[in-house]
Amino acid sequence: MTAGERRRCRALTARGERCRNPAGPEGLCAVHRRRLAAAGPGAGPAPGAAGPSPRAAEPGSEAAADPGAPPAFLGWAEEALEFLRRRLLGEYSVDEFGYDPDLVEHVLAPLLRPLYRHWWRVEARGLEHVPDEGPALVVGNHAGTLPFDALMVTLALFDEHPAHRTLRTLAADLAFTLPVVAPLARKSGNTLACAEDAERLLAAGELVGVFPEGYKGLGKPYRDRYRLQRFGRGGFVGLALRTGVPIVPVAVVGSEEIYPMLANLRRVARLLGVPYFPVTPTFPALGPLGAIPLPSKWVIEFCPPIPTADHGRDAMLDPMVVFDLTDQVRDTIQQTVHRNFVARGGVFA
Amino acid sequence: MDRRILVTGAARSTGRRLVSSLAEEPEVAAVVAVDDRKPPEPLPAKVQFVGVDLRSPALVRAVQSTGIDTCVHLGATAEPLAAGGRPTMKERNVLGTMQLLAAAYHAPDLRRLVLKSTTAVYGAAPGDPAVWTEAMPHETPRHGFGKDAIEVEDYVRSFDRRRPDVTVTVLRLANQVGPTVDNPLTRYFELPVCPTVFGFDPRLQFLHEQDTVRALRQATIGQPVHGTFNVAGQGVVLLSQAIRIAGKPPLPIPEPLVGSVAELLRRTVDFSPEQVGFLQYGRVADTAAACEQLGFSPKWSSRQAFEDFAATRLRKLITEEQVARLERESLAALRRAADWLGGGTAGGGRP
Numbered sequence: 001m002t003a004g005e006r007r008r009c010r011a012l013t014a015r016g017e018r019c020r021n022p023a024g025p026e027g028l029c030a031v032h033r034r035r036l037a038a039a040g041p042g043a044g045p046a047p048g049a050a051g052p053s054p055r056a057a058e059p060g061s062e063a064a065a066d067p068g069a070p071p072a073f074l075g076w077a078e079e080a081l082e083f084l085r086r087r088l089l090g091e092y093s094v095d096e097f098g099y100d101p102d103l104v105e106h107v108l109a110p111l112l113r114p115l116y117r118h119w120w121r122v123e124a125r126g127l128e129h130v131p132d133e134g135p136a137l138v139v140g141n142h143a144g145t146l147p148f149d150a151l152m153v154t155l156a157l158f159d160e161h162p163a164h165r166t167l168r169t170l171a172a173d174l175a176f177t178l179p180v181v182a183p184l185a186r187k188s189g190n191t192l193a194c195a196e197d198a199e200r201l202l203a204a205g206e207l208v209g210v211f212p213e214g215y216k217g218l219g220k221p222y223r224d225r226y227r228l229q230r231f232g233r234g235g236f237v238g239l240a241l242r243t244g245v246p247i248v249p250v251a252v253v254g255s256e257e258i259y260p261m262l263a264n265l266r267r268v269a270r271l272l273g274v275p276y277f278p279v280t281p282t283f284p285a286l287g288p289l290g291a292i293p294l295p296s297k298w299v300i301e302f303c304p305p306i307p308t309a310d311h312g313r314d315a316m317l318d319p320m321v322v323f324d325l326t327d328q329v330r331d332t333i334q335q336t337v338h339r340n341f342v343a344r345g346g347v348f349a
Numbered sequence: 350m351d352r353r354i355l356v357t358g359a360a361r362s363t364g365r366r367l368v369s370s371l372a373e374e375p376e377v378a379a380v381v382a383v384d385d386r387k388p389p390e391p392l393p394a395k396v397q398f399v400g401v402d403l404r405s406p407a408l409v410r411a412v413q414s415t416g417i418d419t420c421v422h423l424g425a426t427a428e429p430l431a432a433g434g435r436p437t438m439k440e441r442n443v444l445g446t447m448q449l450l451a452a453a454y455h456a457p458d459l460r461r462l463v464l465k466s467t468t469a470v471y472g473a474a475p476g477d478p479a480v481w482t483e484a485m486p487h488e489t490p491r492h493g494f495g496k497d498a499i500e501v502e503d504y505v506r507s508f509d510r511r512r513p514d515v516t517v518t519v520l521r522l523a524n525q526v527g528p529t530v531d532n533p534l535t536r537y538f539e540l541p542v543c544p545t546v547f548g549f550d551p552r553l554q555f556l557h558e559q560d561t562v563r564a565l566r567q568a569t570i571g572q573p574v575h576g577t578f579n580v581a582g583q584g585v586v587l588l589s590q591a592i593r594i595a596g597k598p599p600l601p602i603p604e605p606l607v608g609s610v611a612e613l614l615r616r617t618v619d620f621s622p623e624q625v626g627f628l629q630y631g632r633v634a635d636t637a638a639a640c641e642q643l644g645f646s647p648k649w650s651s652r653q654a655f656e657d658f659a660a661t662r663l664r665k666l667i668t669e670e671q672v673a674r675l676e677r678e679s680l681a682a683l684r685r686a687a688d689w690l691g692g693g694t695a696g697g698g699r700p
Contacts, residue, residue: 077683085676089669090593093652096585096633097479098552176475176630179548179604183587186552196478196485 079106097197098186099168108188109158115148116155119295120254124156126302132163135202135245136305138209139236141228141333142217144255145278147171148293150211153250154189156300157207168201169209170194174275195239202243210236212326219264219276225256226341228334234326237308241316241325246305249329251336254298257347259283297349299340303332351378353416353458354569357403357449358423360384362530363465366562367421367569372396374570381415383408403445412452419461420453421569422446425501427469427494427533430619435493442497443504450508459512463568464505464519468554468579468634469495473626479552482635483521483577493623502577516573518643520564523581523634523651526658527558536618537628538663543592544610547601550589551631554581557654560647567645574643579634582651588628591655596665 083106086092092102116122130136140153154167170193175185191197193210201208211217212232220229240247261278269277283290306328308315315321354371358364359382368382372393379395382388385402392398397415401407412420425442432438453459471481472490481487490496502519509517524534537543556564564580592599602610607625614620640646649657659665 074683074687078680081676081680085672088593088667088672090586090590092590094552094585094587094590096552098550098585098587100587173476179546182475182548183550183589187550191479192476194478196482197480200480 083107094187097168097189097191097201098183099166099189100187101166103187104158104166104189108184109155112151112155113159116152116159119293120152120258120298122152122156122254122298122300124160124300124302126304127156127161129302129304130157130161130165130207130248131246131305132165133205135205135243136207136248137202137236137240137245138167138207138248138250138302139329139333140209140211140250141252141337142211142213142255143220143225143252144257144293145218145259145261145276145280146293147211147218148258149252149255150209152255152298153209153252153300165207167209168206169211170198172214195235198239199243202239202245210239212236215275219261219278221264222256222260222262225260226253226337228330228337231326231330234322237322237325237329238316240308241311241322242313244309244313246307246309247325247329248305249303249332249336251301251303251333251340252298253300253337253340253344254296257296258293260294294348296347297344299344301336301340303336306332352376352418352570353379353381354419354421355381355383355412355415355417356421356423357383357445358426359398360386360388361423361426363525363558363561363565364423365390366558367423367565368396369393370562370566371569376570379415381411381417383411403441404448408448409452409455412449412456416458417456418458419463419569420449420456420459421463421565422449422465422501422505423565424465425467425494425497427467427621427624428619429493429621430615435621438494439497443500446501446504450504453515454508454512459515461569461573462505462508462515462517463565464502464517465565466502466519466521466577467494467498468521468523468581468632469624469627470498470502470521471632471634472623473551473630473632475630477630477632480633480635481579483579483638490623493621495623516575518568518574519577520568520639521577521579521634522561522564523554523556523579525558525561526555526654527561528657528661530558530561533618533620533624535658535662537614537620538591538595538597538658540618541597541666542600543595543597544600544602544614545588545592546607546625546629547603549629550587551627551629552585552633553588553591553631553651554585554633555651555654555658556581556647557649557657560649560654563648564639564645567643571644576638576642578639578643578645579636580639580645580647581634581636582647582649582654583636584651585633586651586655588631593667594652594655595659595663596667597663598666 086102092100094100130138140149142149150169154169157165157167166189168189168191171185171190173192175190176182176192191201198208213229214232216229259278259280261280263279265277265279269275280290311321354377356364356368359368364384365388368380371377371380372395377395379397382392382396382398383401385400387400388398399411401411426432426438429435429438432441453462469490471487472495474488478485489499505517505519525532526535560582589599611620611622611625615622
């Protein structure tokens with residue numbers, strides 16, 4: 001049921017990236033199968049040379065160069081209609097946590113990609129520190145009022161990691177009580193931040209993401225930017241020790257400036273049942289317009305993994321080991337954040 | 350070995366199928382079928398029907414005079430209207446079980462007790478773990494069917510302590526669907542539109558009715574295994590997905606209005622109020638223990654079970670052909686538009 005097990009189409013998209021559609025019997029998705037068939041037998045992948053990189057769908061052979069081929073938007077429309085048909089007939093599958101790869105690949109990731117590429121110009125570094133397969137616990141800093149940093153870390157791994165890994169993040173319980181947000185949280189691969197769920201995901205070999213600062217990090221005022229908050233009670237370390245998976249610290253720079261929080265209206269927050277109600281230079285003054293995040297420059301750096309397996313399972317009962325590991329992870333992230341923050345120069349560099 | 354098996358709730362749909370399946374087994378000498386209403390069809394020769402309410406003293410005589418070695422309790426009912434109101438439903442579910450267990454305690458030959466319970470004992474809440482295992486501590490559902498089911502399980506557990514010579518197997522079944530089974534959830538999907546809670550899309554598990562009988566049969570005449578086991582089809586189906594497979598239009602209800610719609614559902618499909626939580630938050634149970642210890646794995650996945658139910662029982666309002674035709678036609682329209690545009694600008698066209 002995991003993303004890695006499903007076969008992907010082996011053609012390349014117009015942008016030269018690996019096509020993410022599920023593959024049919026010939027190893028191609030429906031769109032590419034039709035497009036290659038339309039382009040004629042010579043243009044398709046040679047039957048003998050079936051490799052992962054057929055040349056047919058490269059930019060050169062797109063509609064622009066060949067006046068006989070249908071325009072590019074038709075392929076896109078075909079894909080969109082096919083997606084709609086699957087949704088209308090329920091022809092897709094979710095895993096036991098509710099992760100819906102079809103929706104992520106065709107709707108959620110494409111929606112976030114412009115933010116990632118153009119708005120925040122995210123630079124992902126150290127992706128080689130995230131294993132190609134098997135479980136690991138990705139631990140990051142958390143800031144920016146809304147959890148866009150979690151989304152961007154997820155997208156960095158999904159798009160830019162060589163194995164296109166899906167990060168299964170652990171989300172606060174509030175996410176599962178809000179209408180519209182609740183199903184989206186599950187479909188995009190989140191699950192409730194509890195030990196049972198996290199252990200189950202790691203046991204299934206998934207990459208699990210956790211942001212131990214929680215609301216304390218997300219809802220901290222702008223003047224405290226890039227100062228990491230307390231890392232919970234070290235629950236994530238206990239989790240890593242119990243399951244013996246490595247911890248990959250990830251440092252996010254840029255999320256602090258998307259909604260510079262000047263004040264927190266506690267009474268309003270209490271009334272709405274949310275952990276904080278931010279006042280930024282634009283929100284709520286400009287209404288919904290004020291909810292547009294600022295285009296800061298982002299750097300996401302994955303740090304070398306910290307192994308936990310050699311501590312043994314009994315280590316989780318030793319509070320000193322847990323405290324030390326928690327501090328080690330927190331310090332690694334704090335130092336990396338600081339280094340990248342200084343190197344970045346201006347906020348909108 | 351000559352098995353003598355008592356089955357409660359034997360005139361209900363699951364009970365009838367279980368009784369006739371057990372009667373086919375050569376090692377089963379007799380089946381005592383207990384229910385307060387008469388089964389609609391004639392019973393096989395091995396089956397002795399005892400038409401008593403679980404709460405009546407006649408039950409004690411039936412249990413003690415027939416020399417049974419196995420008792421299969423098909424447990425709590427989830428339908429307050431059919432039971433004649435919530436108080437009666439509780440009486441039947443809880444006091445019926447107490448009475449049955451009291452009688453079973455004094456049955457000297459009894460060696461095995463099988464309880465059909467439900468995954469509803471886990472409740473349905475946003476703060477639940479994604480997947481329930483049997484041992485996880487769960488918040489007790491405070492009312493309705495879930496609470497009855499928990500109380501029934503509690504009585505069975507205390508029976509378990511008092512009669513260590515009896516192997517007690519508790520099966521927590523997921524929601525059943527299939528060509529014949531009739532319960533509030535199947536009636537919900539039979540409605541012309543399916544009301545949902547706006548902004549929520551719970552994960553559901555289904556169990557095919559044939560697998561229900563197979564699971565109960567396995568626990569009754571298979572290797573005796575002590576313990577509590579979740580039983581559900583593999584995989585999960587989202588409510589939105591199920592509604593699509595059923596070919597029905599969903600009707601999202603904003604949360605403030607959910608109460609009144611739930612009341613309407615209660616009257617039409619006999620939904621007990623706490624089951625609305627199920628349609629909002631859903632629940633998923635881990636079935637690994639049933640597979641590994643009980644040696645039972647369902648033949649139908651959740652999705653297959655639901656598809657079988659939809660194919661045999663539901664009249665689809667939105668069919669695959671309609672959707673496929675819509676897709677073809679929109680694509681054809683787009684092609685024509687592209688041709689027209691292409692013809693206007695570059696003079697190109699379809700090859």
